[in-house]
Amino acid sequence: MMVRHLVTIDDLSEAEIQAIFSLADEFLASMPSPGSPHRIRGCLPLADQFVLATLFYEASTRTRFSFETAMIRLGGHVLSSADPKTTSAAKGETIADTVRVLQNYADVIVIRHPCEGAVKVASEYSDVPIINAGDGGHEHPTQTLCDLYTLQREKGSLKNLNVLLWGDLKNGRTVHSLVYGLARFGARIIPLPAEGFGLPEHVTRRLLRDYDCVPLSNDELIDAGTDKFPVDVVYVTPEKPHQRSLFSDVKEKGTDVLRVRLPHNALSKIDACYVTRLQRERMPGDASAENYPMVDTEFLKDRRYRHSSVMHPLPRVTELGYDLDDDARAVYFKQASYGVPVRMALIAALLQIKPDVLGAVPPKKRHSLFARSTVHCDNPNCVTGLETEQRYLTPKFLVIIEDERLTIRCQYCEHESIPEFIGRSSTKKYEPNRMRWESLPDDITLFTDEAAAIAAGYQPYKQRLKV
């Protein structure tokens, strides 16, 4: 039986996510807290033969506790490493080595790491399940599971929900994972970022390319109920890719004009407001955000928010008014409580205590793999840039040919880069990366820059043109 990991939310199929949610429902129903039905109480005798280790290279009491609680409520045992300075990384140990020792102790390992892609590296060297509890600005997939589960519990289904995203949409890994998850389950995404904190281009590009999630500008959303609603764009996913034509005149790439037929008044009510804090720790040192907006009862007076669930991944700072705490629409503490049943279900699934939740094999990747060091990831916070990890790690990239220029996505941090040059090993020639490929030749080689091509012994394709 193959070992499954949860590094990104894409490691789970939609069916698997739904199966995890059903199991979480079961746990909630069978372990109710008197008076707080969203809360798990008591312990089950399910995991008493298992040990979960938390390995936090970056401190987070909340997240660590939620995993440890989940394991304890399953009847299991916990090894706890709370503090970055107490890990053997301080002695220069690599992630691969740490994991290969730890798998001798624990049956499942939860990792938080400040570098993007670090947990993916861990998963490649582990034969026990690895769970990503946050790797830098990359992913925090169990938070996404909790967010989606909260929406489903509160609203019955994720399909066609209008979800407003509020605050720092630029730096928050939580939000990036969430938008992909929302797209996959067919919710409509309505970004309302603080000024200068919009969704990054790489996220919106992936939404369209990888999740068939189409950006519709407000101008185009006539009759959808967005009048006087200061929204620039809404992301909508048709049920099936071939239904894209439901949004008439969608142009496959570069959509400058779009006629849209959403249901009448489809956007006139907001099902959920997802509020995020300013991710100060992921911003450059001198960045600042004066006038970062606040969601409070005043903001929610508008009738389109009358039934909005207000969500927040917590901790909040000042972006969410305390006056909301007693408002029935505030579900952020309930959302935190759902972290326990969801993580219980995930752990039970990965440990195969509940064997029918996950399929035998993880969801397929549809892109080709390129694994040579002639290109490198240009994300400065990628794990492949760490000196310790370079001792053993070969960069790996998925090669994406759908974009205008051939693009590579780092297998670890999932950051996308565009190699400057492309070569063919059969001819030992290289040329600038400037055209779209219909399909990828077997002998292709990618180069971060021309120097890398020359160092690899390649010649320019059309030498005469270079004069």
Place this chain on the structure above:
Amino acid sequence: MMVRHLVTIDDLSEAEIQAIFSLADEFLASMPSPGSPHRIRGCLPLADQFVLATLFYEASTRTRFSFETAMIRLGGHVLSSADPKTTSAAKGETIADTVRVLQNYADVIVIRHPCEGAVKVASEYSDVPIINAGDGGHEHPTQTLCDLYTLQREKGSLKNLNVLLWGDLKNGRTVHSLVYGLARFGARIIPLPAEGFGLPEHVTRRLLRDYDCVPLSNDELIDAGTDKFPVDVVYVTPEKPHQRSLFSDVKEKGTDVLRVRLPHNALSKIDACYVTRLQRERMPGDASAENYPMVDTEFLKDRRYRHSSVMHPLPRVTELGYDLDDDARAVYFKQASYGVPVRMALIAALLQIKPDVLGAVPPKKRHSLFARSTVHCDNPNCVTGLETEQRYLTPKFLVIIEDERLTIRCQYCEHESIPEFIGRSSTKKYEPNRMRWESLPDDITLFTDEAAAIAAGYQPYKQRLKV
């Protein structure tokens, strides 16, 4: 059923404290350690459905371990947060939010915090029991329970014990809680502070006002056995307030002359010496304490100490001689061991595993409440002064009218302040706070200073006198 917390020792009635001690006795009797009958060994199957979380914003391995041990010996489970830097406070989260998340994970939460009143705040936002494991210089009530329990185990009863307090009586929260506890149970308190480290005035004032505990000066204690005993004052609590006249001529306030008839030689033997270390971490940066005294076998040669139990909350530094360690009177390690059965009993009571220990409602407060921001607590280390907590926290004060001037006690840190001005909302007039009130009018308003009164739109009561 109402949730009970232990924030200050006053949250428990005397009967409840005795019930906790009886339960601790039971645990000790049923879980004996061979050869060390003061020590708990083995684990009970009582709390196997419960999780206790420790949340230490200030490090203390000893205290944390004593709670975690107690929970484990009850058969329960532990979430452990040892280190201030690993809490989400570092991300700017408020106490209220932290607790409201954590109560979804744990069934009971133990908190240590550097700010006075912080644990009270936590208790107001929690629907699971909160235990104060030390909040700045304020309280450490489980230490007090252990101290009182040790006295009772060693001496059979607390009634009429002579307890000598030695060392830093000024800065130690342990000592302040203990003196209130001793007064409530009728022990006599004999302070023997290091020079400059006497009981603060607010403690002696509360002793008299709130616990009917009368200071008797040595001059007045003729025939009580204090000859050649360098003690300035003894605090004595009559069994019932109306028996105060047993100490004849006690003047209700400002006792300059006092004739005292304690039993013959009542103070000629000391039942217990409670030694404390210099609380260096609570002193101003430039404070020093040269010649801080030491209790050792030499000091205990005097015959009045022949049967004295020597106690210490530990850790000791140099104020307690190592030559005492093998002396039969040294009970400080036994005192530490009692921390386990006492905390087991407390946890079992709060979780209602043992349902008959605590009453349905906490002991009544007898003072009126004032909750408006026209006054503030003048304790610079009060939790109400933290910027993060001010986002949601309204100051609250108990109004005390027994003193010469109307006094307020912060509901959180219990520090007492005297508002400079008092107003009446019916007349919108204010006047200086300089008289005693027989009873408190409903429409009273309190002002930290005159500016606050003016800002609130009040006029001086007798304007003509102000010229």
Place this chain on the structure above:
Amino acid sequence: MMVRHLVTIDDLSEAEIQAIFSLADEFLASMPSPGSPHRIRGCLPLADQFVLATLFYEASTRTRFSFETAMIRLGGHVLSSADPKTTSAAKGETIADTVRVLQNYADVIVIRHPCEGAVKVASEYSDVPIINAGDGGHEHPTQTLCDLYTLQREKGSLKNLNVLLWGDLKNGRTVHSLVYGLARFGARIIPLPAEGFGLPEHVTRRLLRDYDCVPLSNDELIDAGTDKFPVDVVYVTPEKPHQRSLFSDVKEKGTDVLRVRLPHNALSKIDACYVTRLQRERMPGDASAENYPMVDTEFLKDRRYRHSSVMHPLPRVTELGYDLDDDARAVYFKQASYGVPVRMALIAALLQIKPDVLGAVPPKKRHSLFARSTVHCDNPNCVTGLETEQRYLTPKFLVIIEDERLTIRCQYCEHESIPEFIGRSSTKKYEPNRMRWESLPDDITLFTDEAAAIAAGYQPYKQRLKV
């Protein structure tokens, strides 16, 4: 029943070590991991009434987790202190006090401390078993147990194994404990240190004096199979001391010429290569080690390494090639996994869950004890040098008379010093320490220097000679 501790590997007899290994074998056989037979899975119901506390004054996630895992796999409970700053040592508490409090909570205590001898101090004040998880540069006996166990599992027996030691043999406590263990079990020790990082003289002296382990130089090892093998010396232990003559012409002290008859080609194959990292944290601040050697597949090409098990206590830095990870000879991760069954067996033995593993009394020391403060240990990192511990600790030394000059070994850190002067209390005379004693007089007194002798009221033995 006497409480047993594990402070140094010498606290266990060979028979006890073998009994621990047999118990570890049992655990491995009864708790197999599917597909990884070197790994423990599941939990036993053996230690469910017991609590193990880890007290790490120096951070080490790996070592801490290995102990906590072992306790959990035995069914027991854990109190965890991961971080040096969260211990009460920060408040100035002594080791003795910390342990005397902690023994009231836990049934067995695991300690790591930066000072040599600190864990021995703890063991003297504890009536529950203490396990040394590393005390400065002194010992790490459970690592040694794992190392020996790995060799025995991989090779069937320790007898006559050729074990190559590679890297930093100077600063590594792991290596020092291992060489004593190898000597006791009759393995041959072949040091191959990095330049300037050879075994210290005190280790080689103890090898010969205390373990009858004889250094044989390469010149003398003709026909043993060391041709073209860049080894300076091999340490060989005859089965019984009186068999030393098997190595003909062994001179009891100062062996300049030696004729050696080892079995033909005895050293032509290496059974195990034990690789160590540079102990940077134990080196003086300005020390450096350029060109620190690396063991990799290239190095292991030589046919004498064809069946060598490659071991490493981990974490590795750059001294062990990642290209070895997939090599069948690499057993370092398996070695780490053996830490769990070995520590399970040790804990079960010390807690007497398995009562027949340890004898009633620890192995005897054969030297006399000297416990007066006229001499002090000259190891600057010895626990007896700590100001806090000097409040209560009397230095203690074993007196060794086998060497050319009378030598003392600190009872705590085991560092050996040579007192400059020796006195007799019967005559109150002292003289320089310059002769060998056949037996030790009862009235002997030792002085670190002449000033100590004079301060103690002693006179020079031959006053006339001093002119």
